Amino acid sequence: MSIVEEYWQGVAQRLQVEADVFNRLIMHNAESGRENESSLTDIVRRFLPPTVGVGTGIVIDSDGRRSQQCDLIVFDQSNSPNLLAQTSQMLFPVETVRLVIEVKTTVTKVEIEDVAAKIGSLNALSWVGKAENVPFALFGYSCGNSAGTIVSELLGLGADVMPRATCVMRPGVFGQSLPAAKAGLVALHKLDEHGVSISDSWVTPESDGPAIIIGGSSYPTTRIKAYGKEKVVGNPGRALLLFCAELLGILSESAGVEAHWLERYLSRTARELIEPEDS
Numbered sequence: 001m002s003i004v005e006e007y008w009q010g011v012a013q014r015l016q017v018e019a020d021v022f023n024r025l026i027m028h029n030a031e032s033g034r035e036n037e038s039s040l041t042d043i044v045r046r047f048l049p050p051t052v053g054v055g056t057g058i059v060i061d062s063d064g065r066r067s068q069q070c071d072l073i074v075f076d077q078s079n080s081p082n083l084l085a086q087t088s089q090m091l092f093p094v095e096t097v098r099l100v101i102e103v104k105t106t107v108t109k110v111e112i113e114d115v116a117a118k119i120g121s122l123n124a125l126s127w128v129g130k131a132e133n134v135p136f137a138l139f140g141y142s143c144g145n146s147a148g149t150i151v152s153e154l155l156g157l158g159a160d161v162m163p164r165a166t167c168v169m170r171p172g173v174f175g176q177s178l179p180a181a182k183a184g185l186v187a188l189h190k191l192d193e194h195g196v197s198i199s200d201s202w203v204t205p206e207s208d209g210p211a212i213i214i215g216g217s218s219y220p221t222t223r224i225k226a227y228g229k230e231k232v233v234g235n236p237g238r239a240l241l242l243f244c245a246e247l248l249g250i251l252s253e254s255a256g257v258e259a260h261w262l263e264r265y266l267s268r269t270a271r272e273l274i275e276p277e278d279s
Helices: 003-025 029-046 109-123 147-155 236-254 260-265
Strands: 052-060 070-076 090-093 097-107 136-143 165-170 173-176 182-185 189-191 197-202 211-214 217-223 231-233
Touching: 003 217, 003 236, 029 052, 029 070, 029 097, 029 236, 052 097, 070 090, 097 109, 097 236, 109 136, 109 147, 136 147, 136 236, 147 165, 147 173, 147 182, 147 217, 165 236, 173 236
Parallel strands: 052 090, 097 136, 136 165
Antiparallel strands: 052 070, 070 097, 165 173, 173 182, 189 197, 211 217, 217 231
């Protein structure tokens, strides 16, 4: 496992611990959802340049159309009119929006259908001067259905309503819609005698528990197929790393964020997924 993957494993564990503790203390779904959004916002803000801001609200166009409520809106801070930010409910002209991120405590088939509807509402907005859609990403803390079911649901979405990037931290799911639709389980690689990840070789649990401890860290276990018996150990940190790398790639296109350097730190092995055709 590379030093970058180890670092992001620590970030993922901290994020999950924060969510678990707050969700136990605050049983109200709306409050726990807002706290989960806040935790992810902190991570996103840290890798954005000062010209790009993060807010929450509704995206609008000049024809009077509006999106559904958006959890996190990444916008061009140097080009966003403050006259639409005078209350706690902010309005973002579509021309200033660079990325929208939906945050779910638990990702289920129903939640994925909701995400598709939100993407549709964004795609219906008209840009002044050009025709394009706002990139959309989905982040979830855990799967409400099996990981295999979530992967299948993502791949079953139409090309126009599949999120550009998807991450479900536990047990570890990643998906992207460009350059081609792809989604799969992010599993923990076996390591060679030098501690280097072995390509397409996965750690399997020796017991039926929901998690195992490796090197002092907790990793979730999951079935490869929804109704199968074969299990592997998931890697939430690598799922989060792939997600953030994809966000940077999106923002390099839409907001001029420099992201090419990251490619050198993400090997082909680090990008490997267990995809449906592999399982």
